[in-house]
Structure formats: C-alpha cells, structure tokens
Amino acid sequence: MEQASPKLFGVPTGTKLDEMFWKLERGEEGRFMRKPLGGIPYLSVINVTGVPDSGKSVLVEQFAIVQANNGYRVLFVTVESPANFLYTSMKTKAEYLGADFSKVTKNIIVIDASVNEEFRENPKALMDTMAYAIKEKQTNSVIIDSVTGLYEHKEIMARQIVRVFFNFLKRWKQTGIFVSQKRSSHDSDSADAAGGLAVAHIVDGTIVLDKKLIRTRWDVNLYKRPLGSVMRTIRIDGCRLTGHDTRPWVFEISPGGTIEILSPLEELI
Ligand SMILES: Nc1ncnc2c1ncn2[C@@H]1O[C@H](COP(=O)(O)OP(=O)(O)OP(=O)(O)O)[C@@H](O)[C@H]1O
Ligand SMILES: [Mg+2]
Numbered sequence: 001m002e003q004a005s006p007k008l009f010g011v012p013t014g015t016k017l018d019e020m021f022w023k024l025e026r027g028e029e030g031r032f033m034r035k036p037l038g039g040i041p042y043l044s045v046i047n048v049t050g051v052p053d054s055g056k057s058v059l060v061e062q063f064a065i066v067q068a069n070n071g072y073r074v075l076f077v078t079v080e081s082p083a084n085f086l087y088t089s090m091k092t093k094a095e096y097l098g099a100d101f102s103k104v105t106k107n108i109i110v111i112d113a114s115v116n117e118e119f120r121e122n123p124k125a126l127m128d129t130m131a132y133a134i135k136e137k138q139t140n141s142v143i144i145d146s147v148t149g150l151y152e153h154k155e156i157m158a159r160q161i162v163r164v165f166f167n168f169l170k171r172w173k174q175t176g177i178f179v180s181q182k183r184s185s186h187d188s189d190s191a192d193a194a195g196g197l198a199v200a201h202i203v204d205g206t207i208v209l210d211k212k213l214i215r216t217r218w219d220v221n222l223y224k225r226p227l228g229s230v231m232r233t234i235r236i237d238g239c240r241l242t243g244h245d246t247r248p249w250v251f252e253i254s255p256g257g258t259i260e261i262l263s264p265l266e267e268l269i
Pocket of ligand 2: 057080
C-alpha cells in the first residue's frame with residue numbers, strides 16, 4: 001500500500017490556489033506546521049464548479065497554460081467552446097502571463113468534443129481518443145471543460161459518466177480537473193453541480209467559484225463595493241487528499257483573462 005500511494009506535491013495552477021492546499025510537516029521544534037503544497041494535489045481529480053460566467057474556464061485555461069509553459073503536457077478536452085475559440089482565448093492569456101506561446105501550442109493537446117457529437121454522446125469513443133493522446137503525447141494532466149456537457153439531457157446518468165472518467169484518469173495516472181456547471185444561482189456557492197451532487201462525491205476535491213451581483217444597499221455596505229458591480233469568490237469545498245484553506249476568497253478576472261485571488265472574504269467585511 002505504501003509504495004502504491006503517490007507522493008504528495010502540488011501541480012501549480014499559477015494562482016493563489018497553489019498556497020491554499022497544504023501538507024503538514026514537522027518543524028524544527030517538533031511541532032507540525034502547514035506547508036503550502038504549491039498546487040492542486042498531484043494525481044488528484046478536482047472538480048471546478050460554479051454558475052455560468054463565474055470563471056471556471058478562465059481558471060482551467062490558466063492552469064493549462066502554466067503547466068504547458070513549465071514543459072508539461074496537458075490534454076484539454078473542450079466540450080463547450082470550439083477549439084478555435086479556445087485557441088484565441090489561450091493566446092491572450094499566454095501573452096498576459098508572459099508564457100511562451102510556442103510551448104503552449106506544443107504542450108496543450110486539444111480534443112474538440114464541441115463539434116463532435118459522438119464524443120459527447122459516447123464516453124467510450126471519447127476515452128479511446130483520450131487514451132491515444134495520453135499515450136502518444138505523454139501527457140501529465142487532463143482537463144475536461146465541461147463534464148456537464150457529457151451528460152446533457154441525461155442527468156440521471158451523471159454519476160455513472162463522471163465515475164467512468166474519474167477511473168479513467170486514475171488508470172492513466174493523470175492529474176485532472178473536471179469543470180461542472182451549476183444550473184441556477186440558488187445556493188450558488190454550494191458544490192452541487194448539474195446532475196446533483198454526483199460530481200462532488202466522486203472526485204477527490206471540489207473548488208467552487210461564485211459570482212455575486214452587488215444589488216442592494218446592504219450588499220454595498222457589507223462588501224464595500226459599488227452598486228451594480230460583480231464580486232467573485234473562490235473556495236475549496238473539500239479535498240480528501242490534503243489539508244486546505246476552507247475560506248471563500250475574493251478574486252478578480254484580470255484584463256488578460258486570468259484569475260487574481262485577492263483576499264479572504266472575511267477580511268473584506
Ligand atoms: N480575456 C479576457 N479578458 C477579460 N475578461 C475575460 C477574458 N476571458 C474571460 N473573461 C471573462 O471572464 C468571465 C468568466 O468567464 P468563463 O468563461 O471563465 O466562465 P465560466 O464559469 O466558464 O462560464 P460557463 O459556465 O458559461 O462556461 C466572463 O465574464 C468573461 O467575460
Ligand atoms: Mg466555461
């Protein structure tokens with residue numbers, strides 16, 4: 001069992017999330033101390049969920065660029081946005097992040113399921129193609145944006161489909177991020193994605209993104225933001241593999257389309 005358990009270290013996202021996962025290490029005086037993991041846990045499969053426009057795609061694209069720029073191969077399965085849109089979006093972000101775009105194009109392998117109905121309807125067909133890419137390109141991590149698009153019109157199948165892809169990533173020893181959509185803003189900072197809690201229960205950890213419109217005088221006073229503005233938060237909702245910060249943090253999307261995590265929400269209030 002010991003030899004089978006993966007070493008605990010972080011796979012960087014290029015955001016402050018990297019310091020929000022931690023491990024315990026014994027300090028000099030023999031006391032345990034939190035040490036930032038430096039990324040999402042290696043070989044974990046993390047669910048990124050949130051309402052529309054909350055920044056899920058922005059976050060996973062940034063992760064892909066940071067990984068690619070560090071010389072690691074990423075398999076990006078795009079289910080929502082066609083590959084050419086993804087390309088444009090990645091280009092802006094890479095420039096903004098000062099990443100080498102030639103590395104980005106070389107190290108990010110895209111499977112476009114947005115234009116391929118069979119990939120969306122038939123998990124086996126998609127996984128065969130993914131397996132080929134993982135093997136041939138020697139990828140280290142896999143992003144699916146979004147898994148919700150793989151069980152559209154059949155949400156009762158959500159659990160089964162997510163489980164199959166989760167096991168697939170484990171079998172191929174990939175660090176993974178599944179984006180899952182939340183249908184409504186009701187309880188918008190909870191982890192239950194479309195298809196119920198299927199995704200959150202299966203994966204190793206969940207990150208919830210939320211977007212709140214400042215619409216009342218109360219909001220203005222509480223959050224100290226102008227009326228009509230948008231406040232975004234990010235929170236690690238749970239992770240089986242490692243300790244983590246549990247607080248919601250306020251973040252912004254930069255003009256270059258990247259995530260900038262600013263401060264814990266409690267410090268704002
Ligand atoms: N390059 C950019 N510059 C500025 N803002 C950007 C850029 N790219 C994305 N955004 C903004 O980030 C916000 C979040 O977009 P994103 O596509 O990440 O949402 P999402 O959570 O993936 O939504 P959905 O569930 O609809 O896929 C949008 O308001 C978008 O306009
Ligand atoms: Mg998206």
